[in-house]
Amino acid sequence: MEIKVRNQIIGGSYIPIQTMLKNPVWDVDLSMEKIIRLSKSGCDIIRITIPDEKALQGLKTVIKKSPIPIVADIHFDYRLAIGSIEAGVDKVRINPGNIGDKSKVKKVIECLKYHNTPVRIGINKGSLPEHLKKLHKDPIDIMIAAAKEEIGYFLEEGYENIVLSFKSSTVMETIHVNREAAKLFGYPLHIGVTEAGDLSDGTIKNAIGIGTLLQEGIGNTIRVSLTAPEDDEIRVGKKILESIGLRSSDIDIISCPTCGRTEIDLSEIVRKVKECTAGRVFTKKLKIAIMGCIVNGPGEASECDFGIAGGVDKSLIFKDGKKIKTVHNNDIIEELGLILEEYTKQ
Numbered sequence: 285m286e287i288k289v290r291n292q293i294i295g296g297s298y299i300p301i302q303t304m305l306k307n308p309v310w311d312v313d314l315s316m317e318k319i320i321r322l323s324k325s326g327c328d329i330i331r332i333t334i335p336d337e338k339a340l341q342g343l344k345t346v347i348k349k350s351p352i353p354i355v356a357d358i359h360f361d362y363r364l365a366i367g368s369i370e371a372g373v374d375k376v377r378i379n380p381g382n383i384g385d386k387s388k389v390k391k392v393i394e395c396l397k398y399h400n401t402p403v404r405i406g407i408n409k410g411s412l413p414e415h416l417k418k419l420h421k422d423p424i425d426i427m428i429a430a431a432k433e434e435i436g437y438f439l440e441e442g443y444e445n446i447v448l449s450f451k452s453s454t455v456m457e458t459i460h461v462n463r464e465a466a467k468l469f470g471y472p473l474h475i476g477v478t479e480a481g482d483l484s485d486g487t488i489k490n491a492i493g494i495g496t497l498l499q500e501g502i503g504n505t506i507r508v509s510l511t512a513p514e515d516d517e518i519r520v521g522k523k524i525l526e527s528i529g530l531r532s533s534d535i536d537i538i539s540c541p542t543c544g545r546t547e548i549d550l551s552e553i554v555r556k557v558k559e560c561t562a563g564r565v566f567t568k569k570l571k572i573a574i575m576g577c578i579v580n581g582p583g584e585a586s587e588c589d590f591g592i593a594g595g596v597d598k599s600l601i602f603k604d605g606k607k608i609k610t611v612h613n614n615d616i617i618e619e620l621g622l623i624l625e626e627y628t629k630q
């Protein structure tokens with residue numbers, strides 16, 4: 285099943301990457317600055333929390349200006365879901381654990397149906413319905429039961445413009461519950477490990493959780509949840525998709541882990557090259573080798589479009605498999621910048 289969210293399809297061959305705005309949306313200038321930046325760096329869909337009327341007012345402006353689809357994230361107050369739908373939001377996320385009883389959900393469904401707005405039924409282990417906790421012990425069973433109950437309300441109204449998500453902060457639980465959901469339900473799945481921690485911990489957890497599921501053909505859109513800026517969530521999401529062949533990248537940077545032989549500031553060079561390549565369009569897919577010494581440097585560099593092998597005071601620059609020059613270590617970044625210029629589309 286495919287669900288259309290403005291210009292994006294959830295359930296097709298392309299896996300849209302999402303993040304969530306981390307500032308209050310009523311700060312419209314900051315929100316738009318971020319949304320535009322994120323859309324340029326690969327964010328396909330952005331979710332925004334709508335906790336109150338002030339946020340709803342901000343959302344109304346942002347919806348009109350945003351180049352990418354907006355999802356309103358609703359907890360507790362079904363009226364904010366209705367307000368967001370009426371404002372023209374591209375999708376709504378509701379949480380069965382706190383949106384309220386059937387009568388409230390039905391009012392939201394009525395409005396969704398009228399506007400033909402898609403919904404994500406977002407089940408989160410941290411906020412499961414109390415009455416289901418009394419019936420089941422296993423959190424996976426509770427999450428599945430919550431989805432069945434909520435989907436039931438939608439089916440009664442004949443509305444199936446639905447995406448599902450099952451989130452846990454545990455990698456294995458995320459994998460198990462999504463495997464189960466993929467067997468039971470035919471709706472597209474939004475996947476990710478939630479509350480996964482900081483950049484390093486969260487990257488590992490999400491790479492394993494999202495990567496495993498996608499490799500099994502489970503999952504139709506992803507969000508990497510990190511205690512880090514939105515930009516990092518998008519970067520990591522893109523890298524996960526690239527690593528398993530679901531996205532292609534114009535740039536592949538190979539860099540060694542460094543060791544006692546390293547004579548150059550490799551981390552700084554990699555950082556600068558990444559900074560320099562961000563947002564550029566190249567005449568071909570580039571593979572760049574940044575190696576700390578001549579042990580593996582020439583070998584790796586020979587299989588790349590260009591690269592360096594660091595040395596004491598001076599380093600070797602390789603291009604198309606051949607050593608083209610020796611440069612002083614202080615000039616490495618400038619030299620790599622000049623080569624990158626040659627491959628940059630004007």
Ligand code: SF4
Pocket residue numbers: 540541542543544545546547575576577578579580581
């Ligand atoms: S390429 Fe050289 S500097 Fe880098 S890890 Fe290998 S031996 Fe060490």
